[in-house]
Amino acid sequence: MIEQKMDKEVPLEKLRWRCPLDLLPFNNTDEISPCTNIIGQERALRAIRLGLEMDSLGYNIFVVGLVGTGRNTTIKCLLEEIDKSGRIPDDICYVNNFKDPDQPKCICLPAGQGKLFKKDMETFLESLKKNIPLIFEGEEYQKQKRELVERHREREKGIVKEFENRAKKEGFTVAQVQVGPFTRPDVVPVVAGNAISLEQLESLVDQGQFPQESFEQLKGKYSQLSAELEQVLKETRKLEKVIQEELAALDKSAISHLVRGALEDIKEKYPQPKIQSYLSEVQEAVLENPARFLPKPEPPQVPIPGLIPAPAVDPFTEFQVNVLVDNSETKGAPVIIETSPTYRNLFGTIERNIDRLGGLWRTDFTKIKCGSFLRANGGYLVLNALDAFIEPGVWVALKRTLRNRTLEMQSFDPFYLFASSALKPEPIEVKVKVVMIGDAYLYNTLYALDEDFKKIFKIKADFDTEMDKKEETLLQYATFIRKICHDEKLLPFDRSGVAAVIEYGVRLAGRQKKLSTEFHRITDILREASYWAKKEGSNQVTEKHVDQAINEKIYRLKMIEDKIQEMIMDGLLLIDSDGAKVGQVNGLSVYDTGEYAFGKPSRITAKTSMGKAGIINIEREADLSGRTHNKGVLILAGYLRGKYAQDKPLTLTASLAFEQSYSGVDGDSASSTEVYAILSSLANLPLRQDIAVTGSINQNGEIQPIGGVNQKIEGFFDVCRSRGLTGKQGVIIPYQNVEDLMLRKDVVAAVAEGKFHIYAIKTVDEGMEILTGVPAGERKEDGSYPEGTMNYLVDQKLKELALKIKEFETESEKK
Structure with missing residues (x-):
């Protein structure tokens, strides 16, 4: 069995890939150019x-x-x-829509012309603000305005005078009469040289002081003259409207040359149809209301304590240009x-x-x-x-x-x-x-x-987290290190330092054939390694400084792991690391705290007995088992049926438990561990407690790869080292995971000294041979196994259970 164990032991050189220094043709990163391309x-x-x-x-x-x-x-x-x-x-501007102010117009201009157009419009407005008042204050304009107003006022006076003379002949005069809060012109009778209203005359008639007949005559004349007065007033209002229209026309005429001339220059500068249309609207708006360009006296404001005065409304807002996007630069x-x-x-x-x-x-x-x-x-x-x-x-x-x-x-x-x-x-x-x-x-x-x-x-x-590890990508890593050193003023890395960073990248990738492209994590190590090198007084970063940066980072993050290790050492978490026990094996799991992941051994136990309940997953019964773990247990049951229940029913009850597990279990990486515990319980073969196991199985009994292999090995190694390495301790892993090994240097050193062992297996039988020291035994043509082998003992136990339950059922039926 010792020879067989040696065959399964992973060679030392496969436990950790080391970067060959001859692939890095420089003394330090100052001698190479920084990378200019995206890597990987x-x-x-x-x-x-x-x-x-x-x-x-x-x-x-x-x-x-x-x-x-x-x-x-x-x-x-x-x-x-x-x-x-x-x-x-283009530049993008918004301007006023004079026809519908609620729908501002968008104007696009070649890059840089937006702010020029805004400036030109501001200059145009300033020109109008300055020159329009000058025009309106000029002698020529004032003369024309005066003549126009005087001409219409003379006509208005003539109409009013003619009516007043006619009213006088009829014994009436035109006077202002109070009507509520207002006054209005009206015709009033003149009696004995005095103007007196009809209401007063009617009162005199009632008193017998004025003849009724004369009153009726005056009343008739009043109605006729009042109608004529309304026509006179209507005529004067028409004259007033004409005056205003002619004044507006005079204003337009006075400033039209100025406005058109100023806008003509802008139109020539900006030939875009939208701007031409907008400028035409501007011209019309200016000519329609030139009064806004004239100075107005500020209305007096009575200050009210606590009230902020309202800001004055800018009458020229509608002529502004709102430049939203300026691409001049x-x-x-x-x-x-x-x-x-x-x-x-x-x-x-x-x-x-x-x-x-x-x-x-x-x-x-x-x-x-x-x-x-x-x-x-x-x-x-x-x-x-x-x-x-x-x-x-x-x-x-x-x-x-x-x-x-x-x-x-x-x-x-x-x-x-x-x-x-x-x-x-x-x-x-x-x-x-x-x-x-x-x-x-x-x-x-x-x-x-x-x-x-x-x-x-x-x-x-899709950005990948890893890339192929080739000579080309190793050099790309080196140029990346050079770039970070240059950009962040870090110390240069010598060849050993670069090699250590590359090895760290392989560890992050999780495969010896891959390099990590999570460069933010690589960059953090570069910064921290440079820090430790500077603190030591070194002028360059070496492998020692990179290792120190990695170890310091792990130390900062591994408090939970240390607490768990302490609980194991204090006997609070029950883990055996020597001796052998039936139905008990050390499984391995990975705890991920986010930035840091670590391995932890767990005691897995199995108890078997006569019955028909099959395999009871205690974690599932306690609602602590995830779907993947449940699937692994079902596959385990399929493996047992396929291997041992071809000539007899699988009549047993087996319970599986992760001891001292209270937060839930998921994943199928412990399915091989669980089958070892069941087989050990059935065969009554003790399993070595100085060897931990990881790996999933399929229904054919083949071992399948798992994740976190490095962390799992290191987790059990730390427990063994704390208790003292005996030279017999080790871990069994799936053979496919050998390519994933990137173990810590202290673990590799312990293996090199023969103090720790890593075994890689392909089948359940190979694992049982290492754990028990008993040959597994190949099935013979008649379906039986060689006597004394592990499979023979399991098979015999299952036959015994099948017979006993049959006898039990027969006796129960007789009763």
């Missing part, structure tokens, strides 16, 4: 390039991968490679990385100001503010998928905008705190390539549940 993500690079270069609708990019695999760096580098000499997108397609994709930050908003006079919220086109989506128009927008998905309103608006390629500016008010804005700005045509960064779970969820998602994000860029 060719698949993702090809996908992203395709997405960036495709102009068709829907070819936006969803980048999938773990944090630290270089997603952000890759996207940034690829976007920086974009041709900066390409077409720069942009070179090539814009690249916008939005780190906080709220609705406002992403799509902009329409701000409101409170009118302190009326207490109402008001807005206009100058309050329209753009977001990062509009700034990225004609270019690229990068944002985090989860952030965009959880922000209220963002995901729906993003889909709508990408689908329609138009952006509608609106306020976002999810709680309806304000009345919705009356503004409906003209939608803006946009062309933006969106790059979203997220994880696989979110991508798969959106792809399955959101029917629009697959239409607008047609490119999936």
Whole structure:
């Protein structure tokens, strides 16, 4: 059996891959050039390039991968490679719609012309503010205005004078009569040289002081003259309207040359049809109301304590230009990385100001503010998928905008705190390539549940966490180390230091043939190794410093592991590491605390008896077993039936338990351990307690690979070392996991000294031979096993149980 155990023992050189220093042709990283390319993500690079270069609708990019695999760096580098000499997108402006102020117009201008147009309009307004008052104050204008007013006033006086003379002949005069709070012109009778109202005359008639007949005559004349007065007043109102119209025409005529001349220069500078139409509306608006350009006296305001005076309304707001996007400094397609994709930050908003006079919220086109989506128009927008998905309103608006390629500016008010804005700005045509960064779970969820998602994000860029370990990739690792050292002013790494970092990358990858691409974890070790080297006073980082950085990091994170080890040493957690016991074996599990994972041995026990209950999974009965563990137990039962129940019924009751397990068990990596415990109980063969076991099985009894093999071995090794290495202790692993071994250096050293052993097996029988020291025994042609072998003892026990239960049932029936 010793020879057989030696055959299963893993060779020393396979326990840890060591980076050959001759593959690193430099003394330290100062002698090599830093990397300029993305390492280990060719698949993702090809996908992203395709997405960036495709102009068709829907070819936006969803980048999938773990944090630290270089997603952000890759996207940034690829976007920086974009041709900066390409077409720069237009500036985007909003201007007033004079025909419908609630629907501001969008104007697009070549890059840099937006702010020039705004400046030109400001200059135009300043010119009008300065020159229009001068024109209206000029002698020529005042003379024309005076003549026009005097001409109409003379005509008005003539009409009124003619009526007054006619009224006088009839014994009436025109006077101002009080009507409520107002006065109005009216005809009043003149009696004895005095003007007296009809009401007063009627009173005199009643008193007998004025003849009734004369009163009736005056009353008739009053009605006729009143009607004539109304016609006179109507005529004067018409004359007043004519005066105002002619004054307005005079005003237009006086300033039209100035306005047209000023706008003509702007029209020549900006030939775009939309601007031409807008400037025509500006001209009409100025000519329609030139009075706004004249100085007005400030109305007196009585200060009221505690009340802030209302701000003056700017009469020239409607002539302003709101430049939302200014690309004057942009070179090539814009690249916008939005780190906080709220609705406002992403799509902009329409701000409101409170009118302190009326207490109402008001807005206009100058309050329209753009977001990062509009700034990225004609270019690229990068944002985090989860952030965009959880922000209220963002995901729906993003889909709508990408689908329609138009952006509608609106306020976002999810709680309806304000009345919705009356503004409906003209939608803006946009062309933006969106790059979203997220994880696989979110991508798969959106792809399955959101029917629009697959239409607008047609490119999936999947970032891998590992790459093949080749001579080329080893050198790429070295150039990456050089880049970090250069960028962050770290000490250079010598060949041994680089080799140690590469070995750490292999350990992270979990396979000797792979290297990790989780470069954020690699970078952390580089920084910390440089720190320890500086603290020691070294001028370069060596293997010792890298090992120290790794060990220090582990020490910071392994408090829970140390507590568990302490409980094992104190006998609170029952783990045997020597001797042999029937139906008891040390299984291995992995605890993952997030940033750190470690192995822990667990006692697994089995008890068998006569019965028909089959295998009872105590963890499942206690609702502490996960689905995968339940499956492993069912497979175990299938293995026992297939191997031992071909000539007899499998009539037994076997209970399995993870002792002192209170937080749940999952995974099938202990299924081989559990079958060893059952076979030991059936055959009454003690199992070695100085050997721990891991590995899953299938129904054919073949051992299958598991995860966390390094942590599991190291977990049991630490227990054995704490109690003292005997030279007999070890761990049994699946043979497929030999390629995953990247054990700590102290474990490898113990194996080299013969103090610890690693065995790799392919079948359950091989594992039982190591654990019991008894040959497993091959099935003979007649279906039996060689006497004295492990399988023989199990088979005989099962036959015995089958016969006993048959006898028991027969006796029970007789009774």
